[in-house]
Amino acid sequence: MKVAIDVRKLHDFGIGTYIRNLLRHLARIDRENEYVLLCDAPDVNVAHQLGPNFRTVFEPSPNYSLREQFHVPWALMREKPDVFHAPHYVLPVAVPSRSVVTIHDCIHLMFPQYLPNRAAYAYARASMWIAAKRSDRILTVSEASKRDILRFFNVPPDKISVVYNAIDERFWVEPDPEDVARVRERFQLDHGFVLYAAPSSRTRTSCG
Numbered sequence: 001m002k003v004a005i006d007v008r009k010l011h012d013f014g015i016g017t018y019i020r021n022l023l024r025h026l027a028r029i030d031r032e033n034e035y036v037l038l039c040d041a042p043d044v045n046v047a048h049q050l051g052p053n054f055r056t057v058f059e060p061s062p063n064y065s066l067r068e069q070f071h072v073p074w075a076l077m078r079e080k081p082d083v084f085h086a087p088h089y090v091l092p093v094a095v096p097s098r099s100v101v102t103i104h105d106c107i108h109l110m111f112p113q114y115l116p117n118r119a120a121y122a123y124a125r126a127s128m129w130i131a132a133k134r135s136d137r138i139l140t141v142s143e144a145s146k147r148d149i150l151r152f153f154n155v156p157p158d159k160i161s162v163v164y165n166a167i168d169e170r171f172w173v174e175p176d177p178e179d180v181a182r183v184r185e186r187f188q189l190d191h192g193f194v195l196y197a198a199p200s201s202r203t204r205t206s207c208g
Contacts, residue, residue: 004036004081004097006072006088008063010043015088015104018165022087027051036079038072064123068092083136089124091131101135103128106148129153141165 007023009015026035027050037047038059047054059075061068073094076084086101108115108124115121132138132153138160140146146160184190 001083002034002036002079002081004038004076004079004084006059006084006086007037007039007043007046008059008061009088010039010046018102018104019087021166021168023050023054027054036081038075064090064127069094086131086135089128089131091127091135093130093134095134098136099134100137100139101131102139102141103131103145103149104141105145106152109152110148125152137161139163 005019005023007019010019012019023035023037023046031051031053033053035050035054037043037054037056039046039056041058041060044056044058047056057075057079059068059072061071068090069092072092073096077096081097084095084097084099086099089101089103091099091101106128108121109128112121115124132149132155138149138155140149140160140162141164143162146157146162149155149160150157
């Protein structure tokens with residue numbers, strides 16, 4: 001099978017982390033299928049780090065641009081993959097192959113006040129609608145996100161597969177006791193505390 005994946009957001013934070021881990025683990029478990037990675041110019045050599053069944057194709061279109069609606073399908077017509085994976089909610093209308101899209105959440109639709117303007121909201125809603133309707137399979141990361149997708153878009157529930165994000169392997173490594181003691185001393189953690197990963201940069205850690 002030939003699988004094309006859009007990896008232009010490889011160096012982003014949330015979606016970039018998702019893409020990097022996806023590629024790393026695919027390279028670890030699969031040496032048979034062929035993977036074609038649509039990437040930015042600085043990443044054309046990333047396939048060499050993954051394995052002989054990975055190959056990159058330079059895709060010059062900026063993310064969220066009009067150009068990607070035409071150029072990405074054109075690249076896919078040349079490559080003729082069996083399936084195309086869009087790891088975020090933009091799936092060009094004219095994609096010629098079967099497609100899988102990952103919609104991580106519907107936060108742009110639930111909290112439009114945090115988008116820069118109404119045009120950004122209209123773009124996000126239209127892009128998600130196209131992706132939800134035209135894709136052959138929708139991946140999302142939680143049951144809550146699946147419920148939100150079903151609420152905003154009239155798609156069959158069995159079209160959506162919930163695939164939870166895994167814990168990064170780094171967190172399975174037992175830290176050195178000296179490092180733990182140093183962190184406790186630095187942040188004065190000599191009593192019970194709660195770590196809250198806040199969405200706002202102004203809110204960091206809540207201790208009690």
